[in-house]
Amino acid sequence: MPTTDYQQVLNDITQEVAPLLSQGKVADYIPALAEVDPEQFSIAIYTTSGETFCAGDCTQQFTIQSVSKVMTLTLALQRYGDELWHRVGKEPSGTAFNSLTQLEFEKGIPRNPFINAGAIVTCDALYSRLSAPMHTMLETFRALSGNRCIAIDKKVANSEYEFRHRNAAMGHLMKSFGNFENEVDDVLWAYFNFCAIELNCIELAKAYNFLANNGIDNTSGKRVLPSRQTKQLNSLLFTSGLYDAAGDFGYRVGMPGKSGVSGTVLAVLPNKFTVAVWSPGLNSFGNSVAGIAALELLSKKLDISIF
Amino acid sequence: MPTTDYQQVLNDITQEVAPLLSQGKVADYIPALAEVDPEQFSIAIYTTSGETFCAGDCTQQFTIQSVSKVMTLTLALQRYGDELWHRVGKEPSGTAFNSLTQLEFEKGIPRNPFINAGAIVTCDALYSRLSAPMHTMLETFRALSGNRCIAIDKKVANSEYEFRHRNAAMGHLMKSFGNFENEVDDVLWAYFNFCAIELNCIELAKAYNFLANNGIDNTSGKRVLPSRQTKQLNSLLFTSGLYDAAGDFGYRVGMPGKSGVSGTVLAVLPNKFTVAVWSPGLNSFGNSVAGIAALELLSKKLDISIF
Amino acid sequence: MPTTDYQQVLNDITQEVAPLLSQGKVADYIPALAEVDPEQFSIAIYTTSGETFCAGDCTQQFTIQSVSKVMTLTLALQRYGDELWHRVGKEPSGTAFNSLTQLEFEKGIPRNPFINAGAIVTCDALYSRLSAPMHTMLETFRALSGNRCIAIDKKVANSEYEFRHRNAAMGHLMKSFGNFENEVDDVLWAYFNFCAIELNCIELAKAYNFLANNGIDNTSGKRVLPSRQTKQLNSLLFTSGLYDAAGDFGYRVGMPGKSGVSGTVLAVLPNKFTVAVWSPGLNSFGNSVAGIAALELLSKKLDISIF
């Protein structure tokens, strides 16, 4: 398919999802997120040949929330390799993303690195190896996205930290099982800062372009992850990236993906492109209503699927 | 890669997994399975261009057990389409394959069609639309595998029926929630007969070749499922085909797959081939030790992954 | 307190609970129970000295439902003694009375003999030792209540059997764990017949008078259970007799008790009396609204508590 079509497809999708913008509900568990206007939308494709296509409010930044977990995992895999899997599993969770039940049953080993407990323990592992975790994370996003001005929304980070108690419960539970190295509150502070990094959808698609490019960042030509590890990371995203809706997302969209509570979703078409979409209105699973719909439309219109 | 290489790769794999043949443990929950000699192995590739490659005990038949669930789902999707998803979910289960806990929590709607409860309710749906379910299933496998002599191992079917109580518990629980149409024991009898169909690994790879071929059986040229539905079925296999080890299987093998307690595993490389492997010794997850290892070797040697 | 006061107290209670009769909801999981007029009430005390006091619709019979479980346990203890506790536990369940989750977690050993699974397995044990279980149970109630005409409401028994699937699931699950000796459906048929025995509240209080009388039936002077075993049975009733409301019942009423879904509740004041109350309207825990209120009033008015 000629790449010129991508722009037309994104324009069409933006039109088609417009009626959905009023249907979702913004996350309200912290005040800073509850204030966002839900009726916003943007979508961007970044291809492995370095082309960008976008539609909607493309310059509007948003906190990336759980999409940061993919970078946390990437940085941890760089430092630990397969050793990391002693502390976190690779299996879908089968329960809501914040369940303590499963964590207790599994004796403090979270099912996968994309549920909160798994991301927090990955963050704990990373924290042990970095002298300035927030600086490193910011620099990583700045380098990969090409925007040196990327920053953390401290208001959001503070608000999430204030309402951290469910995540704190997970941290302490893991610590009680011996699967936590640092102070729980210190790691949570880093974790919420990672979640509060602000990007627009073009920057987000670009930052993760190595996932579609066998591990190589195509702007700098630098390898972020080995090829096989990149495929493995995509596999984990496919089976676990959308919490308790991973099966349905795979069924409808046919690409690995990761969602965030700010209403963003990242998806990867290996060897072709990464796509980032953003719309703050969420469905009951905590995923963007218009974002999921947009990716399903993209999958149908371009007849894409990894299968 | 030239297809002649496939044969060499399968030969190499057969050599390399030989030391593993004594490590697994045959399923012992029914006497008929416990009697099988664990130290057997076979592997077969059937390509979308109709070529066959095999190594090991390739003419040795085995009961396909849970790999039959994929055909049950295929036949049910042909008759119900998306309506089927009112009765069974599309999400990974996150617990052992025979858990009643989750089924109770989800009010009688199994998480996916590949855990036992989900396969049984799919079987119930199919049972309601077929006058002779066992005949139809046999004929389907005969047509797709090209072997008119395919039969059911009645000793195995009877033995599984005798020890049906955990599955019967699931059937009655679903019936108590209103998600079961026929008599529980009647559906279980059909279900165990489906599981007791005997194929060798070449026949198994061939029977499911439509999964790699966008829904078309390449021997007859007939469409088994629409293209998009085929991709969706592969997606479900990727997220849920290996019970509680789906994440790890995807991570290591990078293909959708389905395992059976007789020690068989089927995997699909879309647009390329289906591969069936068989070795009766199982790991603690109920998956073939040598079978999983063989597929991981295949993935590495051919550098294949859907990602 | 002079026993003449008992009559006045029961009269007062009957007046005081009258406004509650319209508040509960009759059990509707089987048609035969759903037809009952909820606005009925009766209460009877039978003392260890053989006196009877009653108020309300005292001659109105009702199926005793789960209150039969106490007699099933009594007959099983007579035949097995402490050996019975290998098949069923003595601990409160902490979840809804019909949960399969706990039964699965505990590997087919029900938590106590008063939740459904526990009563069914006790029934299975009894079934193995009796040539005519329903006859024996009826004769036991006839002898202890003094009414030779006591019978089983076959319409109710049949209706419960037809809608047996949740209980059948429990039976099959226990059988899968090796904790079931007979055919599941045979035992369930006996179980539902026990539940469908019809008594009025005077007969019910009298039939269980041995629980307040150190194990001796004071009409015949015959010992039903040894003294210590009787106290132990009362202890089990105190900790587990009211399903998931045992703690609250003990807190408010201060006596061991057992409730049934027909709206009956039996309570025991050791060395003093048994009391049976009946009113079909149930609360959300499946216990009689007016029945529980009447027993709490009785406890307060007579200032009774075992503590």
Add this chain to the structure above:
Amino acid sequence: MPTTDYQQVLNDITQEVAPLLSQGKVADYIPALAEVDPEQFSIAIYTTSGETFCAGDCTQQFTIQSVSKVMTLTLALQRYGDELWHRVGKEPSGTAFNSLTQLEFEKGIPRNPFINAGAIVTCDALYSRLSAPMHTMLETFRALSGNRCIAIDKKVANSEYEFRHRNAAMGHLMKSFGNFENEVDDVLWAYFNFCAIELNCIELAKAYNFLANNGIDNTSGKRVLPSRQTKQLNSLLFTSGLYDAAGDFGYRVGMPGKSGVSGTVLAVLPNKFTVAVWSPGLNSFGNSVAGIAALELLSKKLDISIF
């Protein structure tokens, strides 16, 4: 029974349980408890008429651990009355004493005040109403036991605080559900100090004598709790005082009781006496092996039971 017999019975019990002293295992989750010599034993009865009987190492003090939860509840009931039950339930837990699963399922409302989560939330309630919680608790024990020198073992309190993470997880989980008023760590510090109060078994039996005496401390003649509330507290102890072994304890001992991980058990025979026993070796439920055995012997020898 003449009270002189009590002494003989306690002497006999001390002899009879001697072979059990080497069978249990001391709590080892904190170093301070793991150091205790397991082969110690003491038992004391304090009657409602003010007499004391004891045998074994009666002057040996030990930290009372979870037996402190009964006093925490008493002080909270004095201040909140039935209002307290909005924050904690009255039902047996049916799972291990430190389970987070149930707490999550019940949305942050612990099942009862004797499991850890329930005691911690009761402690939080008390903390909100006291300016010096540790001082108040110490003064209460000093006044009721008659020993002005009672103190807190700070080494134990510090050690428990250091290994607080599972309890911290519960506190944060309750806070995430809005059922926690103060800082989690502050409340835990008070909680562990309460647990680390040191008494000998005579002082322990005496301090809780009001439970057997309708709420009145018979040394001072002062009312600690209203009579009905005292009976209710005993009912809660009966249904929930021994975690997941409450049913068995009631069955064997026939008295309300409370155990602590230091190997102490308190039991109450209403209108007669309180009895405290101590022996550090624990069974798999975390209850004292010799302590439970001693109370069962006491129950048999004196033929006592509340039923």
